Amino acid sequence: MDLLVLSQSDPQAHDGLSSAQLARLVVGAAGPVLLVPHIGLARCSPHGVAAA
Incomplete structure (x- = not known):
């Protein structure tokens, strides 16, 4: 694997x-x-950036 990218999910979710x-x-x-x-x-989102 070249690079593993992980994003932290919303702690409230x-x-x-x-x-x-x-x-x-x-x-x-x-x-x-x-x-x-x-x-x-x-x-x-699949359609671009959505407001939080």
Whole structure:
């Protein structure tokens, strides 16, 4: 894998990976990982950027 990019989900949404799943994913990537923090601005949608 060249680069694994993960974005942090909205903490209020209660979705996303568990800590154990995330740990397995990051260790299994065996390569560089970029973590993008949730900052609460806009959300991406299939139709462009939607207001949060």
